[in-house]
Amino acid sequence: xTGVTQTPRHLVMGMTNKKSLKxxxxxxxxxxxxxxxxxxxxxxxxxxxxxxxxxxxNSVPSRFSPECPNSSHLxxxxxxxxxxxxxxxxxxxxxxxxxxxxxxxxxxxxxxIL
Amino acid sequence: xxxxxQDPGPFNVPEGATVAFNCTYSNSASQSFFWYRQDCxxxxxxxxxxxxxxxxxxxxxAQLNRASQYISLLIRDSKLSDSATYLCVVTRSxxxxxxxxxxxxxxxx
Numbered sequence: 001x002t003g004v005t006q007t008p009r010h011l012v013m014g015m016t017n018k019k020s021l022k023x024x025x026x027x028x029x030x031x032x033x034x035x036x037x038x039x040x041x042x043x044x045x046x047x048x049x050x051x052x053x054x055x056x057x058n059s060v061p062s063r064f065s066p067e068c069p070n071s072s073h074l075x076x077x078x079x080x081x082x083x084x085x086x087x088x089x090x091x092x093x094x095x096x097x098x099x100x101x102x103x104x105x106x107x108x109x110x111x112x113i114l
Numbered sequence: 115x116x117x118x119x120q121d122p123g124p125f126n127v128p129e130g131a132t133v134a135f136n137c138t139y140s141n142s143a144s145q146s147f148f149w150y151r152q153d154c155x156x157x158x159x160x161x162x163x164x165x166x167x168x169x170x171x172x173x174x175x176a177q178l179n180r181a182s183q184y185i186s187l188l189i190r191d192s193k194l195s196d197s198a199t200y201l202c203v204v205t206r207s208x209x210x211x212x213x214x215x216x217x218x219x220x221x222x223x
């Protein structure tokens with residue numbers, strides 16, 4: 001069983017659709033993250049959850065809405081996305097973000113907006 | 115100045131070559147440093163942490179120079195399987211990781 005699993009692996013949606021990305025970690029970590037990776041750009045941190053509480057929102061548009069029901073699960077709800085939102089969305093987890101520990105990534109969801 | 119800067123490459127080297135990647139960071143308060151590896155269309159994976167004293171893991175050696183805010187990764191006897199993008203990663207003061215754009219390595223037979 002992999003440490004961090006993301007579903008779906010691929011998603012194609014129209015600009016008016018609503019969909020959700022799911023992430024689950026089996027590592028017993030306390031922090032979870034959403035990143036966006038666009039072509040030829042570094043990973044961009046979107047949201048941080050530490051012990052289920054959101055501790056960072058990096059000026060992400062409101063069409064992206066995270067949800068963290070418990071420390072093992074993280075969702076990213078998508079609504080009215082734009083073509084420029086097409087990217088690889090990566091979920092990660094770490095034991096303790098305040099100590100700058102390494103993060104473990106899921107396989108990512110490749111999102112295409114039509 | 116970008117928080118983390120890397121030479122984007124690509125570095126094209128023959129098998130068996132030694133290759134070095136450099137990285138500079140702007141936040142002097144950064145406490146933790148890592149090298150990650152990312153294969154094409156895959157997720158980043160931790161390669162190694164970087165310590166002030168330098169550390170080695172097989173063919174890989176990482177060095178940190180806090181005074182110069184500079185990190186390096188040396189790969190000796192490169193293999194075809196080393197072909198990937200290598201990401202330099204540092205922490206912000208509150209602990210979140212900041213990723214560089216990565217340096218692409220292509221090892222040729």
